[in-house]
Amino acid sequence: MQTKLFKQIKKIFQESHYQLYLVGGAVRDKLLKRESKDIDLGTNARPKEMLSILREFNCKHIGFGTIAVYKDSETIEITTFRKIEKYSGVDRIPEVVYGDCIDEDLERRDFTINAMAIDLISGKLIDPYFGESALKNRQLRIPKDDKLVLREDPLRMLRAARFISELGFEPSYSLVSDAIDLASHILFISRERWLMEMDRILLGNHVKKALDFLVDTKIINFILPEVIPSMGVEQPEEYHHKDVWEHTKDVVDNCPKNKNLRWAALLHDLGKPRVMTHKKGQIHFYRHEEVSAKLADHICGRFRMSNQDSKEIIFLVRNHLRPNFYSDKWRDSAVRRFVLDAGDYLANLLALSTADITSHRVSRVNAGLKNLFFEIKFYEFPFFICFQ
Numbered sequence: 001m002q003t004k005l006f007k008q009i010k011k012i013f014q015e016s017h018y019q020l021y022l023v024g025g026a027v028r029d030k031l032l033k034r035e036s037k038d039i040d041l042g043t044n045a046r047p048k049e050m051l052s053i054l055r056e057f058n059c060k061h062i063g064f065g066t067i068a069v070y071k072d073s074e075t076i077e078i079t080t081f082r083k084i085e086k087y088s089g090v091d092r093i094p095e096v097v098y099g100d101c102i103d104e105d106l107e108r109r110d111f112t113i114n115a116m117a118i119d120l121i122s123g124k125l126i127d128p129y130f131g132e133s134a135l136k137n138r139q140l141r142i143p144k145d146d147k148l149v150l151r152e153d154p155l156r157m158l159r160a161a162r163f164i165s166e167l168g169f170e171p172s173y174s175l176v177s178d179a180i181d182l183a184s185h186i187l188f189i190s191r192e193r194w195l196m197e198m199d200r201i202l203l204g205n206h207v208k209k210a211l212d213f214l215v216d217t218k219i220i221n222f223i224l225p226e227v228i229p230s231m232g233v234e235q236p237e238e239y240h241h242k243d244v245w246e247h248t249k250d251v252v253d254n255c256p257k258n259k260n261l262r263w264a265a266l267l268h269d270l271g272k273p274r275v276m277t278h279k280k281g282q283i284h285f286y287r288h289e290e291v292s293a294k295l296a297d298h299i300c301g302r303f304r305m306s307n308q309d310s311k312e313i314i315f316l317v318r319n320h321l322r323p324n325f326y327s328d329k330w331r332d333s334a335v336r337r338f339v340l341d342a343g344d345y346l347a348n349l350l351a352l353s354t355a356d357i358t359s360h361r362v363s364r365v366n367a368g369l370k371n372l373f374f375e376i377k378f379y380e381f382p383f384f385i386c387f388q
Contacts, residue, residue: 005071006039009054009078010120016053018045020078021102021117021126028113031135032167041078042117044100050078064096081105085152102126107143110156111163115143140169146178154185158197158223161213165204171213179217186222194223195303202262208249226295227266229273234283244272254355260309261348264316265355267296293318315345316352323353 013020021042022030029036043050050067051059058070065080083099085108099105102117103126109115112131119126129143140163142149150156157179160171171179186194201210214220220227230244242250252265271291276283296317300310322338330338342349 003074005057005069005074005076008057009041009069009076012053013043013045014121016045018043018049018053019102020120022120023079023102023105023117024109024114027116027118027125028131028135030118031116031132039076041076041120042081042102042105043078044081045078046080046098050080065098082108084108103128108149109143110149110153110159112139112141112143113163113169134169138167138169139172140164140167140175141172142175146172146174147182150178150182151185154182155189155193155197157182157186157217157219158189158194158201161210161219162197162200162204164213165201165207165210168206168209176213176217179219183218184222186219191302191304195305198223198303199259202252202266203257203259207262208253211249211252224266224299226270226299230269233273233276244269251352251355256351258348258351260312261316261351263309264296264313264320264348264352267299267313268292268317268320268352268356270295289318289321312345312348316349319349320352320356323350324356 010020022039023042024040026036026038026040045053047061047065047067051061054067054069060068060070062068062077065082067078069076069078081099081102081104082096083104084095084097102119106115106117106126106128112129112134114131115127115129116131117126118124125132129141134141140160160175160179163169164171201207201214204210211220214223215231227245227248230248233244248266248269251268252262255261255265269285269288269292271288271294272285274291275285275288277286293314296314297310300313305313319342339346
């Protein structure tokens with residue numbers, strides 16, 4: 001973290017008698033002993049004052065009190081303390097009132113684990129809301145008034161889910177309760193911002209816990225209402241031993257950390273409740289993959305996904321059953337056709353099909369998939385699937 005540019009900036013602020021603090025996620029990651037990609041600094045200097053004392057560097061005021069300092073491939077952002085930061089409407093343009101001390105700045109931050117600062121002159125940790133304790137106890141809390149903080153910026157509800165997914169922390173009772181009351185406010189946030197947070201939620205180590213949070217707080221009702229009918233829908237034990245939603249969470253968690261792959265896992269069985277039939281005491285979901293693909297198409301559009309990502313996700317959803325239907329009766333031409341149809345999506349399709357195995361037939365289906373992998377010379381792919 002102590003790069004040459006960082007040390008130069010620190011020296012300039014000290015000589016100019018301005019306060020300078022390491023703030024936010026960089027402090028959190030430092031205490032967690034994790035590498036932080038970004039260096040964010042806070043100061044009582046106003047933007048014009050920063051541009052003046054940093055004139056020897058390539059600097060730019062990127063808006064709302066933040067100065068970006070560029071040198072070679074490194075960028076450091078320094079922001080004037082904020083006393084007030086409010087958002088209105090869907091444009092995500094904040095109303096900002098500058099502050100004069102670090103305590104005011106920390107008070108308006110989203111979670112206590114992000115409401116810490118390190119004084120770069122003295123090295124002292126500034127932690128008025130016990131963020132370090134929250135890190136040790138794996139708790140996710142808001143510094144002061146939960147409802148006010150969430151109302152000012154509803155995106156923080158999705159950020160809460162992201163931190164739960166990435167860190168596995170427990171949300172406080174008040175955070176969950178107030179998120180329930182304000183869940184509909186997520187509609188004020190742009191869909192592109194939804195996507196940015198959902199991508200990170202799906203890639204977390206504790207994604208099932210984060211999905212539970214989205215369900216418990218009713219946020220899922222507004223961003224992904226299509227999953228609600230799958231909750232409590234039973235499945236034949238021969239294929240899956242959990243209801244559709246619980247199975248879906250397992251599949252997401254079982255998938256390697258690939259964005260499109262995990263999106264496809266989340267959406268792959270959405271069609272089941274819509275096509276479910278009962279025949280001779282058996283539950284059937286005929287052609288559910290086709291309905292799931294159509295729903296996935298709508299969802300990709302809602303989240304403003306790129307055409308490239310949408311195309312892959314929809315393909316994976318529509319074809320997720322094909323590898324599991326493999327048998328030794330397939331001719332070489334059928335295997336070649338399967339490989340050609342999958343194209344660049346082959347590795348992810350095989351990964352999704354493997355993650356989808358959560359039944360009592362695991363050994364049988366795994367054996368079939370393993371034979372298929374040998375048929376298509378799967379060893380050429382640097383992959384991650386293990387067989388029992």
